[in-house]
Structures are given as C-alpha cells and as structure tokens.
Amino acid sequence: MVSKATRKSGNRALSRAERLILRCNGPQTRASARDAATQQPPQRSVHSLSVALAVTTALVFALAHLSPGAKSQVRECHHYISLHSPSSTCVSWRRCSARTFWRGSAESNCTARAAAVSCRGAQPHIAIWRIARGLIPSLPLNHTLSSSFNPCIFPRFPDTPCCTSPTTSAVPPAPPLLAATTSAMMNVARTLVRTAPRRALAVPASAEPALKTTVLHDKHVALGGKMVPFAGYSMPVQYPDGIKDSHLFVRSSAGLFDVSHMGQIKLHGADRAKFLERLVVADVSALQPTRAQLSVITTEQGGIIDDTIISNLGDCLGMVINAGCKDKDIAHIREHLADATASGMDVSLEIIEDHELLALQGPEAMSVMSELVTGFDFVRMPFMTCAPMVVSGINCHVTRCGYTGEDGFEISVPADKALELFETLIGREDVRAVGLGARDSLRLEAGLCLYGNDIDETTSPVEAGLTWTIGKRRREEGGFLGAETILKHLNEGIARRRMAFVMPKGAPARGGEALLNDSGDKVGSVTSGGFSPSLGMAIGMGYALKPFNKSGTRLQVQVRSRVNDIEVMKMPLVPSHYYSVPE
The missing domain is CATH 3.30.1360.120 (Probable tRNA modification gtpase trme; domain 1)
Incomplete structure (x- = not known):
C-alpha cells in the first residue's frame, strides 16, 4: 500500500511526465488535467504503481529494437493486454495512437488512465525510444510481476470507468517480458517519486489559469x-x-x-x-x-x-x-x-x-x-x-x-x-x-480574417486587403495611429498582400507553411487553412509577394513531407450572401 504522501508526490511526477514524455496528448489531455485540479484541490492522488504501468506497455514495444529476438515476446504481451483489458483495447503492433488521460476521481485512487506508445510502422515515439535506450540495459529484469498488477489502465476512451481497486485476482500470470518491465518500471517510478526534488515535480496551481466560461x-x-x-x-x-x-x-x-x-x-x-x-x-x-x-x-x-x-x-x-x-x-x-x-x-x-x-x-x-x-x-x-x-x-x-x-x-x-x-x-x-x-x-470560405493568424501587429490594413475600411476623408487627412506608414502603403504600393487559395489534392495547410513558386523559391506563407465542406477540398489564406498573389497563379505549399499544388483565387472562395434591401 502506498502512503498518502507518496501518492501525492506520484501525482506531481505523473504531471511532469505527461508534459515531458507523452507530448502526443494534445489540448484535451491538458483540459482533463485542469478539470482534475478543479475537482480535487489540492489532493489529486495517483497510485505510483499506475505511474509505472503507464509507461510499461510502451517499453515492451521498444524492447524489440534492442533485441530482435524479443519480437515474439512482444506479440505475446500484446495479446495478453488485448485479452485481459476490460475495455478490450487492442494495442496494434503496426500503429497505435497514444492518448493518456489523467483525471482525478472522488471515488477512487485509481486515477491513472494509460495508453501505449505511438507507432509508425515498427517505430515507437522518439521520447519512449530514448527512455528505452537509457533505462532498459540497467533495469533489474529478473523481477516477477507484482500481485497488484492492474489491467484496467488500458481503457479505450477517457471516460471508460476505471477499477476502484488496484488488485485483480481473475487475471492469469502475465508473460515474462511484461512482468519484468512492469516490475522494473514500478521500481523506477518509486525511486523518482522518492528522490525527485519537490519543487521540480510540483505543478503550480497558477501555471494554467482556469478558463472563463460564458453563461451558456x-x-x-x-x-x-x-x-x-x-x-x-x-x-x-x-x-x-x-x-x-x-x-x-x-x-x-x-x-x-x-x-x-x-x-x-x-x-x-x-x-x-x-x-x-x-x-x-x-x-x-x-x-x-x-x-x-x-x-x-x-x-x-x-x-x-x-x-x-x-x-x-x-x-x-x-x-x-x-x-x-x-x-x-x-x-x-x-x-x-x-x-x-x-x-x-x-x-x-x-x-x-x-x-x-x-x-x-x-x-x-x-x-x-x-x-x-x-x-x-x-x-x-x-x-x-x-x-x-x-x-x-x-x-x-x-x-x-x-x-x-x-x-x-x-x-x-x-x-x-x-x-x-x-x-x-x-x-x-x-x-x-x-x-x-x-x-x-x-x-x-468567405475570405474573412482571423486576428492572430491573418492579421496582427506586423500587417497593415493595406497588406491585409482591408483598404476599403479606411474612410475617404481619413486617406486625405490621416490623424490616426500609424497613418504615415499606412498612407505610404496606399500611395506607393506594397510588396506583399493577403490572398486565398484552393488545394484540389492533399491535406490542408494549417498555417506557417511556405508558399513556393515553380523554382522552389519561397514567395509567401500560409496564415490559415482547413477543409472546405462547400467546395470539397482544402483551402487556405496567406500572404504572397507580388505578383504571386494574383488570381490564377499556381504555387506550391509543403504540408509535412508532401509538396502540394495550389491555385490563388479571388476572395470570397464561396459566394457571399450579405443582405441587400430590395429596390
């Protein structure tokens, strides 16, 4: 049985591990952690055993890279986890999506929800790979599986109920490889909890301020x-x-x-x-x-x-x-x-x-x-x-x-x-x-700007295609902040301008990707992008140097490892239907 102080420290260690090791979790995990903090301040508890088990499955898969002969044992572990997980989760050897949800529970201390390593083919996540290379050679792999092994840490969804007790009597003995890594990681987790500086493991309550809500x-x-x-x-x-x-x-x-x-x-x-x-x-x-x-x-x-x-x-x-x-x-x-x-x-x-x-x-x-x-x-x-x-x-x-x-x-x-x-x-x-x-x-689709993406303090209204917002009298008289620069852009022209594009094939560019001409030279960048349900293809917005911002210009954009063709189009990309009073 782990003491209250150990569970409390284990929670801090887990929160840090969540940030530094399992980075593939994304915003929903952080929101869940934030929910837990709101529900159970200041005693969110987590079993240190669960901390170890959360990483065990990932190490099982990583072992195959250290010893080619371990692959059959890894498959055996995979089968065991799939068979004895209450949620029937199947951790695919070829590809599995890592999602870890840590959430406090008022009814139970079994609050760690775990998932396996994120794989591409047979390649584990780089963070887990580093852990495996650094820890496995020195781990005492002659241990047997602890009697408190809990297979309930492999739920399919974050809201799947977790076991209220960390003991399971109906589960047959685990394969030796899984037993060894589980026991080893338990010891590592307990050592980390015991020796890590309190300040290093603590997550300040003010680190992520509580979200505001609307009445609805x-x-x-x-x-x-x-x-x-x-x-x-x-x-x-x-x-x-x-x-x-x-x-x-x-x-x-x-x-x-x-x-x-x-x-x-x-x-x-x-x-x-x-x-x-x-x-x-x-x-x-x-x-x-x-x-x-x-x-x-x-x-x-x-x-x-x-x-x-x-x-x-x-x-x-x-x-x-x-x-x-x-x-x-x-x-x-x-x-x-x-x-x-x-x-x-x-x-x-x-x-x-x-x-x-x-x-x-x-x-x-x-x-x-x-x-x-x-x-x-x-x-x-x-x-x-x-x-x-x-x-x-x-x-x-x-x-x-x-x-x-x-x-x-x-x-x-x-x-x-x-x-x-x-x-x-x-x-x-x-x-x-x-x-x-x-x-x-x-x-x-309507060609409208999102502040922080398409316009910010580095873009002028003229560059953003918002010249029409500048009143005629204001163009002549100025008198507003930044008038010297903005009126200069109006009178002398600009080097770049906001544009929109369609991408008939390929995944959407979300923002930050380079826009390339036929020679492969960068002529602009994407500021917003996504899938257009109306057009049935990816679309986007960005800034391009003249004359590459003109409608009909064909450019390329690199999205991850692929370079996709795009065509610059007039805005709006989908016809607008703003109301006009009938004559």
Missing part, C-alpha cells in the same frame, strides 16, 4: 458540445453532428453561435467620435445613427491591434472586439483615454459585462427573426445596421452582420435572459447550435 457553458455541455480552450474561454468547437454538417446547415438554413466571449464596449461623450478616430482608420464622424462598419485599431507603426465592428447607437458608440484581444484593446483605449480627458475632451469608456452575444447566421436567419420580433420590418433593414428590439419577449440590441459570408444577426442579450433566448432559437427545426470549428471554415 452548461448548455453547450448538455448538448454534447466538445469544449476546448479558446482565447481564455471554454468554448464548444463542435457538437455531435460534426463540423461538416454544421457548416453545411449554416449555408442552407440557420446556425446559432455563442460568441459571448467577445468584448462589448461603449464610448460616451460629445467627443467620442473624435477620440475614436485617433485609434481607428474609419470615418467615425460620418457614421450615421443605426449604422455599423468594420474597422481596425492600429499601432503607431501601422500594424493592426484588432479588428472591430463600430456601431452608432445614437447617444453613444458601440464596439465589439475580439476575445483574444479584449484585454489589450481595453488597456490601449484607456491609455489614450487618459490623455484625451487630460486635454479636456468629453469622452468616457463603458465595458458591457451584463450582456451575452449570440450570432444567428444563415439564409433562414431573417425568417427566424421575423417570427420572434413583432413590429419590425427586417426586409427594410440593410446589412451592417443595428437597432434595439424585443426578441421573443426579451429586450435586445441587434446588428445585421456576421462572420460567415451569409445573412445574419448578432444579438446582444441580457446575461440573465441569454439561456432562455438560446433555447428558444435552437428549439426550432430551422436553427441548430454550431461551434467554433464550423465558424472557422465558414469565415475561411
């Missing part, structure tokens, strides 16, 4: 949403219908997105437009009441701090800012606000924290809103306009805009009414909850 978080989980970290929030990336089906549903009907992680702010005061024009490239003074427009907040060097929707709400200006930029945007505004008020300008900032934001997008969005709102004529409401209205009995502020290339509405709703409105909307047959995965593929 529990509803997303209840709907089967797969929650992932995004811009500091736990957000649904997809629902059980999958990204492709969700994407196509938005193109044909109406999808509902929770975008409450985005920031909503207001500027008040007689000098609000004059103040904001110092920070953005838009002609804010010319923005009529109920009108909205896309603009960018710029740096003094002409880069982009964020893109934003600015609305004239009559008695104030409203702004919607990106979730990942929210803190720095507000800090930037406050910095300049202090100077403005010190100089006598009448302007103040209000941060909206009691409202959530929903986005209803798709060709059926207007029909849905027309049934939920009485006394308002949506036929006469142009795209990029806004108005207060009562939606299904709830006072909201609605802007006709979106991030999908379709007609749609963004609904600012009181936080205490958000769930009610959300349920009302998804209760209809023509509306479906949609996650961030489909939102990304929809905006890619």
Whole structure:
C-alpha cells in the first residue's frame, strides 16, 4: 500500500511526465488535467504503481529494437493486454495512437488512465525510444510481476470507468517480458517519486489559469458540445453532428453561435467620435445613427491591434472586439483615454459585462427573426445596421452582420435572459447550435480574417486587403495611429498582400507553411487553412509577394513531407450572401 504522501508526490511526477514524455496528448489531455485540479484541490492522488504501468506497455514495444529476438515476446504481451483489458483495447503492433488521460476521481485512487506508445510502422515515439535506450540495459529484469498488477489502465476512451481497486485476482500470470518491465518500471517510478526534488515535480496551481466560461457553458455541455480552450474561454468547437454538417446547415438554413466571449464596449461623450478616430482608420464622424462598419485599431507603426465592428447607437458608440484581444484593446483605449480627458475632451469608456452575444447566421436567419420580433420590418433593414428590439419577449440590441459570408444577426442579450433566448432559437427545426470549428471554415470560405493568424501587429490594413475600411476623408487627412506608414502603403504600393487559395489534392495547410513558386523559391506563407465542406477540398489564406498573389497563379505549399499544388483565387472562395434591401 502506498502512503498518502507518496501518492501525492506520484501525482506531481505523473504531471511532469505527461508534459515531458507523452507530448502526443494534445489540448484535451491538458483540459482533463485542469478539470482534475478543479475537482480535487489540492489532493489529486495517483497510485505510483499506475505511474509505472503507464509507461510499461510502451517499453515492451521498444524492447524489440534492442533485441530482435524479443519480437515474439512482444506479440505475446500484446495479446495478453488485448485479452485481459476490460475495455478490450487492442494495442496494434503496426500503429497505435497514444492518448493518456489523467483525471482525478472522488471515488477512487485509481486515477491513472494509460495508453501505449505511438507507432509508425515498427517505430515507437522518439521520447519512449530514448527512455528505452537509457533505462532498459540497467533495469533489474529478473523481477516477477507484482500481485497488484492492474489491467484496467488500458481503457479505450477517457471516460471508460476505471477499477476502484488496484488488485485483480481473475487475471492469469502475465508473460515474462511484461512482468519484468512492469516490475522494473514500478521500481523506477518509486525511486523518482522518492528522490525527485519537490519543487521540480510540483505543478503550480497558477501555471494554467482556469478558463472563463460564458453563461451558456452548461448548455453547450448538455448538448454534447466538445469544449476546448479558446482565447481564455471554454468554448464548444463542435457538437455531435460534426463540423461538416454544421457548416453545411449554416449555408442552407440557420446556425446559432455563442460568441459571448467577445468584448462589448461603449464610448460616451460629445467627443467620442473624435477620440475614436485617433485609434481607428474609419470615418467615425460620418457614421450615421443605426449604422455599423468594420474597422481596425492600429499601432503607431501601422500594424493592426484588432479588428472591430463600430456601431452608432445614437447617444453613444458601440464596439465589439475580439476575445483574444479584449484585454489589450481595453488597456490601449484607456491609455489614450487618459490623455484625451487630460486635454479636456468629453469622452468616457463603458465595458458591457451584463450582456451575452449570440450570432444567428444563415439564409433562414431573417425568417427566424421575423417570427420572434413583432413590429419590425427586417426586409427594410440593410446589412451592417443595428437597432434595439424585443426578441421573443426579451429586450435586445441587434446588428445585421456576421462572420460567415451569409445573412445574419448578432444579438446582444441580457446575461440573465441569454439561456432562455438560446433555447428558444435552437428549439426550432430551422436553427441548430454550431461551434467554433464550423465558424472557422465558414469565415475561411468567405475570405474573412482571423486576428492572430491573418492579421496582427506586423500587417497593415493595406497588406491585409482591408483598404476599403479606411474612410475617404481619413486617406486625405490621416490623424490616426500609424497613418504615415499606412498612407505610404496606399500611395506607393506594397510588396506583399493577403490572398486565398484552393488545394484540389492533399491535406490542408494549417498555417506557417511556405508558399513556393515553380523554382522552389519561397514567395509567401500560409496564415490559415482547413477543409472546405462547400467546395470539397482544402483551402487556405496567406500572404504572397507580388505578383504571386494574383488570381490564377499556381504555387506550391509543403504540408509535412508532401509538396502540394495550389491555385490563388479571388476572395470570397464561396459566394457571399450579405443582405441587400430590395429596390
């Protein structure tokens, strides 16, 4: 029986091993570890035996590289594990996907969930290979399998129930090779737990801050949403219908997105437009009441701090800012606000924290809103306009805009009414909850930028193809941060420009890959990419030097070990359907 102190230390060692050895686990593992920390602070316990067993299977496979004659014994171990695992997990000799899920359990100390080594053919993961080469020659392989061997550490899925007791009486003796490596790794794990410095094994509670949630978080989980970290929030990336089906549903009907992680702010005061024009490239003074427009907040060097929707709400200006930029945007505004008020300008900032934001997008969005709102004529409401209205009995502020290339509405709703409105909307047959995965593929097809990928502080609005956001008066007068650089780009031209492309064959380029010309020279790079459900092929976005950014240009992109052909296309890649008021 392992002491409480040993179990506690074992947990720390396991967390470190998770980061340094089993790197193939990805974000879901980190989220699971974070969940465990939330559920059981500060005594997440893990059996040190399980720490050893978590690595044993990987070492079994790695042994074949040290001794060719061990392959038959490895197969025997493989058969034993497959036969006696309660979840009937079959660890393939040819290829197995490594997934390790460590999660605390209030009912049991058996909290280690393990998986085998990630293989490509007969090649184990490089980290496991190094462990095998470094440890196996010196391990005491003459031990026998401990009586506390627990085959329940090989579940197929992370939510498979684990045994509550680390003892198993009905399991026959393990093959000698598995017994030897299991016993050896038990000793190694116990030694590590005993000798490793406490500070080295500890994972500070503040290392990964807790994710924020929207009011609708529990509803997303209840709907089967797969929650992932995004811009500091736990957000649904997809629902059980999958990204492709969700994407196509938005193109044909109406999808509902929770975008409450985005920031909503207001500027008040007689000098609000004059103040904001110092920070953005838009002609804010010319923005009529109920009108909205896309603009960018710029740096003094002409880069982009964020893109934003600015609305004239009559008695104030409203702004919607990106979730990942929210803190720095507000800090930037406050910095300049202090100077403005010190100089006598009448302007103040209000941060909206009691409202959530929903986005209803798709060709059926207007029909849905027309049934939920009485006394308002949506036929006469142009795209990029806004108005207060009562939606299904709830006072909201609605802007006709979106991030999908379709007609749609963004609904600012009181936080205490958000769930009610959300349920009302998804209760209809023509509306479906949609996650961030489909939102990304929809905006890619529409040729819309994602901040941090396609635009950032190193790109100017001109390079990004956002020249149209710069008001005519602003092009002549300047007066905004970075005007010197941006107006120079306008008047003298630029060397590179944002472009979009299609890739008829091959896996999508996700970002960072080089764009190559016929000679193999780098002429640009990919900033975003993914699969287009509408086109049935990979698509992407990036920056290319002139003239390689022109539509019809054929380039190549290297995705992992393959070089794939691409063709530069005009944006949007899929025709947009923004609403126009009929004449």
